Amino acid sequence: MTGQPPALRLEGIVKTFPGVRALDGVSLSVMPGEVHALMGENGAGKSTLMKVLGGIYQPEEGQIIVAEMPTVMTSPLQAKSKGIVFIHQELSLAEELSVAENIYLGELPQLSFGRVDWAKLYTQTDAILEKLKVGFSAKTIVGDLSIANQQMVEIARALTVDAKAVIFDEPTASLTDAEKVVLFDVISDLKSQGVGIIYISHRMEEIFKITDRISVLRDGSYRGTLETRNTNEEEVTQLMIGRALDLSRNASHHEMGNVALEVRGLSCGDLFKDVSFEVRRGEVLGFYGLVGAGRTEIVETLFGLRNPSAGTILLDGEEVHVSSPADAISKGISLVPEDRKGQGLVLGMNCRDNMTLPQVGDLSSGPFVATGAETEIFDKYKDKLDIRTPGWKQTVGNLSGGNQQKIVIGKWLSMHPKVLMVDEPTRGIDVGSKSEIHNLIRELAAQGYAVIVVSSEMPEVLHVSDRIVAMFSGKVMRTFASQEVTEESLIQAISGITATDKVA
Amino acid sequence: MASMSKADIGRFLARQGILIAFAVFIIGFTLANERFLSPDNVMGVVRSSAILGVMALGVTFVVISGNLDLSVGSMMSFSTIVVLDLHDKIGPALAIPAMFAMTLCLGAFIGFLVGYLKLNSLIVTLGMLSAIHGLTLTYSGGQNMDIVDKEGTWFAVFGQGSALGIPVPILIFVLLAALLGIILAKTPFGRTVYAVGGNGTAATFSGIKRARVVFLCYVMSAFCVAVAGLIQASRSLGSQNTVGQGLELDVLAAVILGGASLLGGSGTIFKTVIGVLILGFIQNGLLLVGLQFYVQFVVTWVIIILAVWLDIAAKRGKLWSNIA
Structure with a gap:
C-alpha cells in the first residue's frame, strides 16, 4: 500500500450544530484496498462524519480529498459520481421491482423513444451479480429476497459506478451468520480490486475479522488509529469509552425464588413448536439462536401478540390465557420489544408520558390524568435507571439509544411485572450504554424479578444469563446452565448440530 | 442575529410562517378596508366560523389519532336535514336526540371500519362522503327541508339566540372547545389519542387498545358534526341537501392550519381554534376587499397546500428538499 495516495482523505473536518461541536477537526484517511473500521459510541460523531462525506452536511472547516482531488460534496448523488458509495443499514430498495431495475434505477439503458433496453439491462446486471457470486438473477423481484440478499442488491448497485470508496454502515445488523460470510467475501473482493472501504460497526468480532485499521471517534473528536493486527478489543474499547468493558460470565449468586412463569409444549403454527421452559424469580433466562429461530415469536406469544396453536402458560403456577398485550400487562407480563423506535416508544412524545403510557388509565384523579403522580414515577425511575435527560419534558426521540432503552425498561418496572421479557436489549446501543443495560438486567434479577432475555449476540447472552435456551428452527435444542455452557456447544446447538441429542 | 444560518431562517419561517402570513393578511385587509377590524365584523367572523369550528374540534381528534375524516361535510348536511324533518314530525325535544343518535351511528360505523377493520381512513371517509350524501337525498327525496312554523319554535335558539350579549353559536363553540x-x-x-397517532x-405494545381509540375519535367527530348540524338547522330553520358540501376541506384546512400534523400525534384543540379563526378572517377579508365569494374555494386550497408545506418544511428544517 505504501507509496499509493489514499483513496479518500478527510482532513480537519469541523461541523457544529447550535450548541454542539459535533465534529472537532476529525481526520481520516483510507488507502485503496484497505478495510478501515470507524468506531465510536452513539453520538461520537460517526454518522455526522459520514453525512459530511455524503454531502448532506457542509463542514465549516476542513476538506474532503478523493484520489488526491479536493472535492466539495453537495449531495449523496454527487458523492456517488465522485466514486463515494454508501451502503446503508436501512435498505432503500423498491420491493416491487426486479433486481436489475433497482440496480439501475434512474439510469436504465434506453432505446429510442425512451423505451427500456431490457436485454442490455439484464445482461449488465447478471454480469455484476456473477461477480458477487449471489444465487439470484437480474429478474428476481427484490421483495422476494432475504434481507441479506437485498443488501447484496445495494452492494451491486454500488458496483455500477467506478467506486473509489465504499462505506458500509452497520451492514450485518440484520444478517444471519451464513449471510455474513457472503458479505465478508464481497468485501474482500472489493478490497482486492483496490477499493477503499470504511466499515462502521459496533461488533468487535467482525471488526477484528475483516478490518486492517481501526479509527476511533469520541465526543466528536479523533482519538487515534490502530492497526487491527496489533491491538485488541480492550484497547479499542478503552479508546472509545475511556475505560474497559466487563463481559465476564455472571451467574447469579443470590437465592432463586419460586417459578414465576412456566411454559409447556407451546406451539405457534410453523414459527415454533413444542417449546417448554420455566423461569424463576431472581433468574435471567437467555434465549439464543439465529434470526428466524423463533425466539422473538415466543416472547410475542407470551405478550399476547400472537395466538398459540397449542400448549399452556402458567403464571405463578396458575394457567393463564393471554389474549392481547393489554391482557398480558394486566397479568404482569411485560415486553421490551426488539424494535425500540418502532414498537417501544412514541418518539414524538416526552419521556414521562412514554414511561407511564401503559398505566395512564390507572394514574388518574377523577377523570383526569394525575400528572403529579406521573412525574413522581418518572423521577424515581430516572434516578434508579440513571436515565440521562434534562427532564421529563424532553422528547424521547432526542435521547440516545441507551437512554431510550432505559425509558422502555422503566415503563415496565414502574408497574412491577411478574415477568420482564427483553428482546435484543442492546440492539443499536453503543458499547458504554450496553454494559449499563447488562448491569441493569443483572440487578433486576437480584431484586427478584424473573427476566427473559432474547439476544443474537453470544457475548451478551453469556454475560447476563443464568441459564440459556438454545433454539434452532422453532425448536428448543438444549437448555444450558451458565456454568456448563461453552461457546462451541452453544453454536452447535443453535446450528441444529445437536438435533439428535436429547433435548434438555 | 447575524449568525443565523440559512437553515435557521428556513426553520424559523417554516415554524412561524402561518402566523407571519396571517399578520400580513390582517395588515393588508385593514389597510384595504377599515371595517375589517371593527367589533361588528370581528363578531361576525367568529359567529360564522362557529359551525366550521365545532366540526374542526372533532376532526382534531381524528387527525391526531393519525387518520382523516372527509365525511364531516356531508354528515353535517345529513344531521341538518334529519333534525329539520323530525322537528315538525315529532317535535324538537325528540328530534334533537334522535338526530344525535343517527349521526353517532354513522360515526360509529366509520370508526368500526377504520379502527377495528383497519381500513384506510382516506378511502373510508371519502366513500362515506358520497354515501351519506346519497343517504341524505334518499331521506329527503331530494327536497329542501323547511320548518313550517318558523316563528313559534324555541328550536331557533341554538342558531339565532344570544345569552349575555353573545350569540349562542359562539357560546356553544367556546364551551365545546373547552370541554374537548x-x-x-x-x-x-386524550393521552392515548396522541400515543396511537x-x-x-x-401504543399497542403498551397495552393501549388502538382500535377502540380510533373508534372513539370518529364517534367524537360525529358528535361534533351533530352539534354543527343543530346550529345550522336552527339558524336557517330550513335547508338544502347540500348545506355542508365542501366543508370537509375547510375543516381540514383549519385543523392543519392550527398545526396538527397529518401524520398524527400532534396538535391541540387550542391550536385548531386558532386555525379556525385564521381561516375565517382570511375568507372574510377576501370578501371585504371585494373578491368574489367563489375565490375562497381556491384560497382554501392554497391555504391547505401552504400549511402542509410549512409543516413538512419545519420537520426537515428547510423549505426546499434537495433530493428530487
Whole structure:
C-alpha cells in the first residue's frame, strides 16, 4: 500500500450544530484496498462524519480529498459520481421491482423513444451479480429476497459506478451468520480490486475479522488509529469509552425464588413448536439462536401478540390465557420489544408520558390524568435507571439509544411485572450504554424479578444469563446452565448440530 | 442575529410562517378596508366560523389519532336535514336526540371500519362522503327541508339566540372547545389519542387498545358534526341537501392550519381554534376587499397546500428538499 495516495482523505473536518461541536477537526484517511473500521459510541460523531462525506452536511472547516482531488460534496448523488458509495443499514430498495431495475434505477439503458433496453439491462446486471457470486438473477423481484440478499442488491448497485470508496454502515445488523460470510467475501473482493472501504460497526468480532485499521471517534473528536493486527478489543474499547468493558460470565449468586412463569409444549403454527421452559424469580433466562429461530415469536406469544396453536402458560403456577398485550400487562407480563423506535416508544412524545403510557388509565384523579403522580414515577425511575435527560419534558426521540432503552425498561418496572421479557436489549446501543443495560438486567434479577432475555449476540447472552435456551428452527435444542455452557456447544446447538441429542 | 444560518431562517419561517402570513393578511385587509377590524365584523367572523369550528374540534381528534375524516361535510348536511324533518314530525325535544343518535351511528360505523377493520381512513371517509350524501337525498327525496312554523319554535335558539350579549353559536363553540380541549389534554383517553397517532404499534405494545381509540375519535367527530348540524338547522330553520358540501376541506384546512400534523400525534384543540379563526378572517377579508365569494374555494386550497408545506418544511428544517 505504501507509496499509493489514499483513496479518500478527510482532513480537519469541523461541523457544529447550535450548541454542539459535533465534529472537532476529525481526520481520516483510507488507502485503496484497505478495510478501515470507524468506531465510536452513539453520538461520537460517526454518522455526522459520514453525512459530511455524503454531502448532506457542509463542514465549516476542513476538506474532503478523493484520489488526491479536493472535492466539495453537495449531495449523496454527487458523492456517488465522485466514486463515494454508501451502503446503508436501512435498505432503500423498491420491493416491487426486479433486481436489475433497482440496480439501475434512474439510469436504465434506453432505446429510442425512451423505451427500456431490457436485454442490455439484464445482461449488465447478471454480469455484476456473477461477480458477487449471489444465487439470484437480474429478474428476481427484490421483495422476494432475504434481507441479506437485498443488501447484496445495494452492494451491486454500488458496483455500477467506478467506486473509489465504499462505506458500509452497520451492514450485518440484520444478517444471519451464513449471510455474513457472503458479505465478508464481497468485501474482500472489493478490497482486492483496490477499493477503499470504511466499515462502521459496533461488533468487535467482525471488526477484528475483516478490518486492517481501526479509527476511533469520541465526543466528536479523533482519538487515534490502530492497526487491527496489533491491538485488541480492550484497547479499542478503552479508546472509545475511556475505560474497559466487563463481559465476564455472571451467574447469579443470590437465592432463586419460586417459578414465576412456566411454559409447556407451546406451539405457534410453523414459527415454533413444542417449546417448554420455566423461569424463576431472581433468574435471567437467555434465549439464543439465529434470526428466524423463533425466539422473538415466543416472547410475542407470551405478550399476547400472537395466538398459540397449542400448549399452556402458567403464571405463578396458575394457567393463564393471554389474549392481547393489554391482557398480558394486566397479568404482569411485560415486553421490551426488539424494535425500540418502532414498537417501544412514541418518539414524538416526552419521556414521562412514554414511561407511564401503559398505566395512564390507572394514574388518574377523577377523570383526569394525575400528572403529579406521573412525574413522581418518572423521577424515581430516572434516578434508579440513571436515565440521562434534562427532564421529563424532553422528547424521547432526542435521547440516545441507551437512554431510550432505559425509558422502555422503566415503563415496565414502574408497574412491577411478574415477568420482564427483553428482546435484543442492546440492539443499536453503543458499547458504554450496553454494559449499563447488562448491569441493569443483572440487578433486576437480584431484586427478584424473573427476566427473559432474547439476544443474537453470544457475548451478551453469556454475560447476563443464568441459564440459556438454545433454539434452532422453532425448536428448543438444549437448555444450558451458565456454568456448563461453552461457546462451541452453544453454536452447535443453535446450528441444529445437536438435533439428535436429547433435548434438555 | 447575524449568525443565523440559512437553515435557521428556513426553520424559523417554516415554524412561524402561518402566523407571519396571517399578520400580513390582517395588515393588508385593514389597510384595504377599515371595517375589517371593527367589533361588528370581528363578531361576525367568529359567529360564522362557529359551525366550521365545532366540526374542526372533532376532526382534531381524528387527525391526531393519525387518520382523516372527509365525511364531516356531508354528515353535517345529513344531521341538518334529519333534525329539520323530525322537528315538525315529532317535535324538537325528540328530534334533537334522535338526530344525535343517527349521526353517532354513522360515526360509529366509520370508526368500526377504520379502527377495528383497519381500513384506510382516506378511502373510508371519502366513500362515506358520497354515501351519506346519497343517504341524505334518499331521506329527503331530494327536497329542501323547511320548518313550517318558523316563528313559534324555541328550536331557533341554538342558531339565532344570544345569552349575555353573545350569540349562542359562539357560546356553544367556546364551551365545546373547552370541554374537548380538556378531554384531549388532561384525560387518559386524550393521552392515548396522541400515543396511537404518534406510533400505533408502540401504543399497542403498551397495552393501549388502538382500535377502540380510533373508534372513539370518529364517534367524537360525529358528535361534533351533530352539534354543527343543530346550529345550522336552527339558524336557517330550513335547508338544502347540500348545506355542508365542501366543508370537509375547510375543516381540514383549519385543523392543519392550527398545526396538527397529518401524520398524527400532534396538535391541540387550542391550536385548531386558532386555525379556525385564521381561516375565517382570511375568507372574510377576501370578501371585504371585494373578491368574489367563489375565490375562497381556491384560497382554501392554497391555504391547505401552504400549511402542509410549512409543516413538512419545519420537520426537515428547510423549505426546499434537495433530493428530487
